[in-house]
Amino acid sequence: MRALSLLGRCVRYRVSMERGNMSLAHAIAPHLPYLRRYARALTGTQGVGDKYVAAALEAIVADPGVYDASLSARVAIYKVFSRIWNSLPLNGRAEPRDIFDPADRRIEAITPLPRQAFLLTAVEGFDLDDAAEILNVGRSDVGDLVDEAGRQISEQVVTDVLVIEDEPFIAMDIESLVESLGHRVIGNARTHREAVAMVKARKPGLVLADIQLADGSSGLDAVNDILREMSVPVIFITAYPERLLTGERPEPTFLVTKPFRDDAVKAVISQALFFDSAAETPIRAAG
Numbered sequence: 001m002r003a004l005s006l007l008g009r010c011v012r013y014r015v016s017m018e019r020g021n022m023s024l025a026h027a028i029a030p031h032l033p034y035l036r037r038y039a040r041a042l043t044g045t046q047g048v049g050d051k052y053v054a055a056a057l058e059a060i061v062a063d064p065g066v067y068d069a070s071l072s073a074r075v076a077i078y079k080v081f082s083r084i085w086n087s088l089p090l091n092g093r094a095e096p097r098d099i100f101d102p103a104d105r106r107i108e109a110i111t112p113l114p115r116q117a118f119l120l121t122a123v124e125g126f127d128l129d130d131a132a133e134i135l136n137v138g139r140s141d142v143g144d145l146v147d148e149a150g151r152q153i154s155e156q157v158v159t160d161v162l163v164i165e166d167e168p169f170i171a172m173d174i175e176s177l178v179e180s181l182g183h184r185v186i187g188n189a190r191t192h193r194e195a196v197a198m199v200k201a202r203k204p205g206l207v208l209a210d211i212q213l214a215d216g217s218s219g220l221d222a223v224n225d226i227l228r229e230m231s232v233p234v235i236f237i238t239a240y241p242e243r244l245l246t247g248e249r250p251e252p253t254f255l256v257t258k259p260f261r262d263d264a265v266k267a268v269i270s271q272a273l274f275f276d277s278a279a280e281t282p283i284r285a286a287g
Helices: 002-017 019-043 046-062 073-085 102-108 112-123 128-135 139-156 168-180 192-201 219-229 262-274
Strands: 160-164 184-189 206-209 234-238 254-257
Touching (some): 019 046, 128 139, 139 262, 184 192, 219 234, 234 262, 254 262
């Protein structure tokens, strides 16, 4: 934080000398807490992360032209930071630390570019276009990097997956996506009863569920019964997201809308396992 404090004085001095930069300082300031969060995730410690944030801000102070004002303020400051992080080693592993958070251990094991792409999209909430701009790569390249991050995460947390889906072709697509990430599909349940029976026979590490099933039963009810028996991450894949996103709590943490994109499903699977996020129970539906 000392580096950021010193830099803050430097920025204030520069702003006082060049009043036109006042709007730039105001534009950047709201995004610094989130940039520091991102920097910590990349480097593994807040102290090292702050050094990179400070270096990025110092670069802007030295040459405001490195900050692309044609972009949104958040994309522009992350882009400057990314340029610095990828080119300037700042004692990246110098500080001793004990890692207790499973997510910290997993992100540390992902190689640098996939790590950045994954964190930008999964944690910082950038879409693929913005992430591509920040990393100065093509949009399709970001998708490939996120996929690679997913594969690397899966190597750390390979698990058994239960699919609850009554449409055979959709179920096949989902199973193929799951297996492409290295996971094992223990079965596809088409009804509430089948889902509960499969879970009792073999405990999955992840559940992907539709909410409207073949016999008129509810995938949501099946999930809630499963969650009463065990703690497990759940991803809902549904054509009726409005039935789950009611504005009331608890809502599902992970939800993909049909028709889904393959890359969206892969990314959400990686997020659910990366953060080791067990679903809450009961999850409520509207109506």
